[in-house]
Amino acid sequence: NAGVTQTPKFQVLKTGQSMTLQCAQDMNHNSMYWYRQDPGMGLRLIYYSASEGTTDKGEVPNGYNVSRLNKREFSLRLESAAPSQTSVYFCASSEYDSLNNQPQHFGDGTRLSIL
Amino acid sequence: AQKITQTQPGMFVQEKEAVTLDCTYDTSDPSYGLFWYKQPSSGEMIFLIYQGSYDQQNATEGRYSLNFQKARKSANLVISASQLGDSAMYFCAMREVIQGGGSQGNLIFGKGTKLSVKP
Numbered sequence: 001n002a003g004v005t006q007t008p009k010f011q012v013l014k015t016g017q018s019m020t021l022q023c024a025q026d027m028n029h030n031s032m033y034w035y036r037q038d039p040g041m042g043l044r045l046i047y048y049s050a051s052e053g054t055t056d057k058g059e060v061p062n063g064y065n066v067s068r069l070n071k072r073e074f075s076l077r078l079e080s081a082a083p084s085q086t087s088v089y090f091c092a093s094s095e096y097d098s099l100n101n102q103p104q105h106f107g108d109g110t111r112l113s114i115l
Numbered sequence: 116a117q118k119i120t121q122t123q124p125g126m127f128v129q130e131k132e133a134v135t136l137d138c139t140y141d142t143s144d145p146s147y148g149l150f151w152y153k154q155p156s157s158g159e160m161i162f163l164i165y166q167g168s169y170d171q172q173n174a175t176e177g178r179y180s181l182n183f184q185k186a187r188k189s190a191n192l193v194i195s196a197s198q199l200g201d202s203a204m205y206f207c208a209m210r211e212v213i214q215g216g217g218s219q220g221n222l223i224f225g226k227g228t229k230l231s232v233k234p
Contacts, residue, residue, distance in 0.1 A: 042206060042224040042225055042226040043160075043206070043208075044224070045221050045222070048221055058221060092160075103150055103162040103165060104222060108158060
């Protein structure tokens with residue numbers, strides 16, 4: 001049971017470098033999400049994708065771009081990394097129904113440090 | 116705007132005792148869902164339990180139960196018979212139910228409570 005797979009698990013970047021965080025889910029979910037987790041802040045939504053071909057901004061989208069490559073994959077890109085983007089990044093997916101009671105399933109996270 | 120408040124940054128409980136983790140929420144929508152997640156030191160987010168705003172009964176999942184008081188806008192997690200493996204961060208989250216499509220009813224998280232179980 002792979003569930004939600006994120007790569008890489010750890011990454012160190014220099015300020016100004018770019019990189020893409022990868023996420024793939026094998027649960028046939030329509031919706032996918034990217035969160036960041038900072039100490040004492042809980043999880044905050046960066047971007048989400050309601051379905052293949054659509055993406056929308058969340059609470060903290062500045063400095064990030066996303067691509068919903070297909071139903072399985074949702075990537076997060078940092079074009080010019082900044083120290084403020086040092087964080088743990090989580091990808092999640094969920095099914096969507098009219099009651100909206102389906103839990104989001106999370107990957108194991110990517111720990112990203114920007115020097 | 117929707118908001119989740121967890122007022123206990125950290126808590127201790129003796130092994131085999133019960134513990135309650137507090138969560139209050141603020142929303143003007145009549146339809147919403149409340150979720151609890153566990154984050155052990157290894158870092159993954161584990162879904163524990165769900166409560167819908169229209170559910171008549173408190174949710175239960177094994178040793179986890181939810182004390183849902185709608186009028187007070189609280190959804191406290193109760194863990195019975197605590198185990199050493201329950202030591203972790205616990206997050207309360209809320210999701211809006213959006214009728215007719217549009218937003219996916221994204222989760223709003225509280226800042227979490229760190230639970231430590233003492234042997």
